[in-house]
Amino acid sequence: MKLHDALAPYLGVHAYGLGDLLHEQARSRPKMPSVIDGDHRFTYAQLDERVNRLAAVLRARGVERGDRILWLGQNSFRVLETLLACARVGAILCPANWRWSPDEIAFALDDFDPKVVFWQEAEIGEINRGARKAWRPDSNWICHDGCADGDNYEGLIASVDPETDFAPVEPSTPLLAIYTAGFSGRPGAALLSHESLLIVAWLSQVAQGVTEKSGYLVSGPMFHLGVLMGTLATFMAGGRNAFVSRVDAQQLLEMISAEKLTHAFIAAPTIAQMRELNADGKYDTSSLFADPGMSDYRMPMVMPAASPMMQAPGGYGQTEIGGLTIATWMGGVAAGRPSPFLQVKVAGEDGIELPVGEAGEIHARGPLVMCGYWNRPEENARRVVDGWHRTNDLGKRLEDGSLVFVGPKTTMIKSGVENIYPAEVEACLRQHEGVADVCVIGVPDPTWDQNVKAVVVRKPGASVDPEQLIEHCRAQLASYKKPKIVEFAESLPRSAVGFVDREAVDKLFGGGGYPSVG
Amino acid sequence: MKLHDALAPYLGVHAYGLGDLLHEQARSRPKMPSVIDGDHRFTYAQLDERVNRLAAVLRARGVERGDRILWLGQNSFRVLETLLACARVGAILCPANWRWSPDEIAFALDDFDPKVVFWQEAEIGEINRGARKAWRPDSNWICHDGCADGDNYEGLIASVDPETDFAPVEPSTPLLAIYTAGFSGRPGAALLSHESLLIVAWLSQVAQGVTEKSGYLVSGPMFHLGVLMGTLATFMAGGRNAFVSRVDAQQLLEMISAEKLTHAFIAAPTIAQMRELNADGKYDTSSLFADPGMSDYRMPMVMPAASPMMQAPGGYGQTEIGGLTIATWMGGVAAGRPSPFLQVKVAGEDGIELPVGEAGEIHARGPLVMCGYWNRPEENARRVVDGWHRTNDLGKRLEDGSLVFVGPKTTMIKSGVENIYPAEVEACLRQHEGVADVCVIGVPDPTWDQNVKAVVVRKPGASVDPEQLIEHCRAQLASYKKPKIVEFAESLPRSAVGFVDREAVDKLFGGGGYPSVG
Structure with a gap:
């Protein structure tokens, strides 16, 4: 008797994806x-039905396994619904950074080639309309928050019967795409599988x-894995996810108080605003902070003091390995x-493991x-x-x-909660006709930890000034990535093998203090 | 660009089995x-090397993927080592019940057909020698605790170079076999995969x-999944597993005290012995029990009072679904x-999900x-x-x-086209204030094949009559489930361990002729 002959009936029993979790x-x-x-409140049974309807909408638009879906909008419970509908039909969702410039959106549309784009009217409707027109005017664009002149999310899901016929999705199938760093100056979308997301959700839980x-x-940006993981951990545990479209200190206070929320993702500057706004203690934030003055705030991921991660914060991670999956709480x-x-x-470089104490590339x-x-x-x-x-x-x-995390092979700048990769900003600056050489560094900032500074060598005879270079970046990158400071230099220090010596540039031009090095 | 062309390099990155956990x-x-x-104490690095040596021994004996290994012995750290060596080479380990009779061992040898048998000299050496002789005298038997006349575990692993060349094992590959109860009178070995064991280990953690x-x-029997799960949870967390070959109250006290153990698996009668032996408080058991008199003992799985499972004990499980994987702590x-x-x-029976409140078979x-x-x-x-x-x-x-767990589906009554489960009807009858004990059986009926009959022991002094009990069921159950006949008895026949002996009730009260459970 061969092993798999006798066990054949059980071969179909084990597949389990995020859609199965929703069923359960x-x-x-x-x-x-x-x-x-906002005014939307849905139970798990209702969420299940809405997702089945949305899956039917996607199927009607021809979405098949491996197809991509792009989300051009801010935070919304519909991002979670869309992720779950993708899980059901085997598609891949990319929640885009809603601060992307038109050029960045155009790049992502070409690169990701989505079968359906969910877009948002409020605040970024004009940019989205422009992107649609420039890309494929006849493509599938569904407006999630209501628009006068196109397909609307709520109308569409109300008009279909819920889909119920789902073949099991293999757990190793990609489900989520997150654009990450410039390994080559251009961001790439890291694909995470059902299995990875489920394990990380449990880990975060x-x-x-x-x-x-x-x-x-859900007050951090949903295009960040750290925020999505809080969302998925809560979904997996059977808790409540409370969404805000973007960070507004007043609204956060109202939500925490009204819904007695226990977990959040809030950047330090927002906490300062909340503290000021709630100086009179009008809002009860005791479900989230033991101290009314929020002096017990520790990090963007806000959680109960007894949580393992609060007891032992710290760790190393990257989107490509499922986020913060190496941690001191373990x-x-x-x-x-x-x-x-x-x-x-x-x-x-040869992949051979190094002895204890020797620095090398982290492999996973x-x-x-x-x-x-x-x-x-x-x-x-x-x-x-x-x-x-x-x-x-x-x-x-x-x-x-x-x-021990020693540092990125390419130094990362942290401004607020945003990660900025010098390589990406440098690639943008190099496209400017006046630029001969460039090194982008992080310089200390009292509010945002770091600011982006570009040290630029001009081409002979070029008369470009700092404002022009900043404007050049603003037009091509998300605004937070543009340099705030541009300083000109005659030349950049280089290593023996010819690479720009970043440490020397940091020393000469006031950079350093990069996050998590040590 | 097709999905898997671009992603092909990553296809080999995700396999992860129990052997990989040991590497990490x-x-x-x-x-x-x-x-x-006993005198053996090994670190994780030492354990890794010993397992690599044992894997080399298994390979030298011709063990390949899917081959079976049988453990005929009591608890030992070598059960864990053997499981991990099987994980490395893709084999399947069955830890047998060391109290099995020669007939039961002979049955398992024929059924499981192991490539290698690990056996024990102490206490059960004679039975094991007999089994070897009766089965295949020339088969691969390795004595784990030292014997004068055969291959010895420690000698063999000392004589080989550690194996280091392991191809990744697919997580869905079976790794553990546990003989479970007779679905057809004969036990069968449930096979659990790497993936199942890893998830359950984390769950237990x-x-x-x-x-x-x-x-x-590790004081409970290692052929029980509940005990193995404690072992694997501790192994996964990076803690210490302390093994005793079998339950001995004195030895448990010594181990707990010497090693400051925090978790255990101890049956209630053993706790009573330990309490008596430690009346003078000679052994410090405070790492395991807050109270020196162990009055805080709650269940065989002993764990810190703050553990989720201690806070909310209870659940449903079976070896076939990875043990206690439905639980109130969730x-x-x-x-x-x-x-x-x-x-x-x-x-x-058709696999179609039933509405809330209706009893049926639990599917997973x-x-x-x-x-x-x-x-x-x-x-x-x-x-x-x-x-x-x-x-x-x-x-x-x-x-x-x-x-809600209603009961095992061992005895189903078929009346017309309806399936009636005695456990459900019994649960209903037990709620009646006049009922002390009850067994529901099926008796032959010329028209409906079977009728429902309740054999009831009344509470002392209760004057309830059959009509009242039938009416009580009619009010709470679908009408076809109510007993048509109620007969009173002084007591019900019970098995040695206290369960109602259904076969004896059938014989005494005219039941039987059940349809095969299908």
């Missing part, structure tokens, strides 16, 4: 509230102490230890690791060695096995 | 103690509050709610569910309907989505 929530927690967003009684304020010092389902090694493998970058076969081939994903980050092991 | 523990916790057993600082007393009442990675539905699907029974193609085919595993157990959903 509708069975196990039918009447519990799942999403809250444990780390942040999320239960079915929790309420998560033990150890520095960045801590990898979570279950992740293997990590520090290795040289296991189901948490991404499926690769969309549409980047060469980069994908470059990033995998012997079945290990190369993170492009440097680290080392300590004697006790703890992992 | 050796990297992340090299010097932390992993196993303690969360439920029981296991961290890398925890120490687990919310709800009665048996509670399913864990992540498990879907559950209550359905009729997802990666937690077994890969099937070894060598039981017909039973496997019978147990899967539309991609769902049938548990052979009855349950229902409450309004809030909680699952």
Whole structure:
């Protein structure tokens, strides 16, 4: 008797994706509230039905397995619904950064090639209309928040019968796409599988102490994995996700107070605004902060004080390995230890593991690791060695096995909650006809931790000034990525092998203090 | 660009089995103690090397993917090592019940057909020698605890070079076999995959509050999934597993005291012995029990009072779905709610989901569910309907989505076309104030094949008559489920362990002729 002959009946039993989790929530927690967003409040059973309707809409638009869906809008409970509908039909959702410039949107449309685009009228309607016109005017664009002149989300899902016939989706299928850093100056969309998202959701649930009684304020941007993970952890636990379209200190206070929310993602400057607005204690924030003055605020991921991650904050991660999947709450010092389902090694360029204490590139493998970058076969081939994903980050092991994050192979700038990759800004500046050479660094800022500064060598005879270069970037990049300061230099210090010596540039031009190095 | 062309480099990155977890523990916790057993104490790095040596031994004996390994011995750290070596080479380990009779061992040898048998000299050496002689005298038998006349575990692993060349094992591959109860009178070995074991280990880690600082007393039998799960949860967290070959109250006290153990599996009668032996407080058991008199003992799975499972004990499970994977610590009442990675539905014989409140068979699907029974193609085919595993157990959903375990579906009554489950009718009758004990059986009927008959023991002094009990059921159950006949008895025949002996009730009160459970 061969193994698989006898076991054949069970081969179809094990597939389990995010859509299956929703099915089970509708069975196990039918009447519990799942999403809250303005006037919208839906239970898990209602969410299940709405997602089945949305899946029917997507099928009617010809969406099939592996097709891409782009979200051009701010935060909304409909991002979660769309993700779950994609899970049901086997498609891939990319929630775009709603601050993208028209050029960046155009790039993503060409690169990601979505079968359906969900777009938003409020605040960014004009930019979205422009992008649609410039791309494929006859493509599938569905407005999620109501528009006078096109297909509307609510109208469409009201007009169809809920889809109920779903073949199981393989857990290794990509479901989420997040545009990340410039490994080559141009961002690429990291694809995360059902399996990765489910494991990370569970990990976040444990780390942040999320239960079915929790309420998560989805106040960080949903194109960030850290925020999506809070959302998915809460969804998995059977708790409430409360959405705000964008950060507004007043609205956050109202939501926390009205819904007794227990978890959130809030940047420090917003906390300062909230503190000021609530100086009179008008809003009860005690579900989130023990202290009315919010002096117990510690990090953007706000959670109960007893949560493992609050007890031992710190860690290392990147979108490509499922976010913060190496963490001190699992033990150890520095960045801590990898979570279950992740293997990590520090290795040289040849992929051979280095001895304890020696710095090298952090490699990872296991189901948490991404499926690769969309549409980047060469980069994908470059990033995998012997079945290990190369993170492009440097680290080392300590004697006790703890992992130390040494720094990015390309230095990252952190401004507020935004990650800015010098390589991307430099690539943009290099396109300017007046620029001969450039190095982008982070300089300290009292409010945002860091600001972007460009050190530029002008071409001989070029008369370009700082304002022109900043304007050049503003037109092509999200506004937060543009340099705030441009300084000109005669030349840039270079290493023996010819690369710009970033450390020397930092020293000469006031940069440094990059996040998480150490 | 096709999806998988661009992503091809990443296809080999995601496989992750229990052997990979061991590799990572050796990297992340090299010097932390992993196993303690008598004079043996090994760190995670040492465990990794020993497992690599054992894997080399297995390979030298011709063990290949899908081959079976049988453990005929008591608890030992070598059960964990053997499981991990099987994980590395893709084999399947069955830890047998060491109290099996020669006939039962002979049955398992024929049924499981192991390539290698690990056997034990101490206490059960004679029975094992007899089994070897009767089966295949020339087969691969390795004695784990030292014998004078054969291959010895420690000698063999000392004589080989550690194996290091392991191809990744698919997570869906079976790794563990546990013989479970007779669906047809003969036990069958349920096969659990790497993926199932890893998820359940994590689940147990969360439920029981296991961290890398925890120490687990492996004092329950390792052929029980509940005990193995405590072992694997501790292994995954990076804690210490402390093994005892069998339950001995004195030895347990010594281990707990010496190793400051935090978790254990101890049956209530053993606790009573320990209490007596430690009346003078000679042994410090405070790492495990807050009260020196162990009055805070609650259940065989002993864990810190703050653990989620201690805060909300209760649940439903079976080996075939990864053990106790539906639990109240995840919310709800009665048996509670399913864990992540498990879907559950209550359905009729046709597999169609039943409405809330209606009893039917509990079905499960997802990666937690077994890969099937070894060598039981017909039973496997019978147990899967539309991609769902049938548990052979009855349950229902409450309004809030909680699952209620009604009873095993061992004796189904068929009346006309209706299926009636005695457990459900018994549960209804037990609610009547006049009923002390009850057994519901099926008696022959010329028209309907069977009728429902209740054999009832009245409470002392209760004057209830049959009509009242029938009416009581009519008011609460579908009419066809109510007993047509009620007969009173002084007592019900019971088995040695206290369960009602249904076969004896059938003989005494005219029952039998049940349809085969199908």
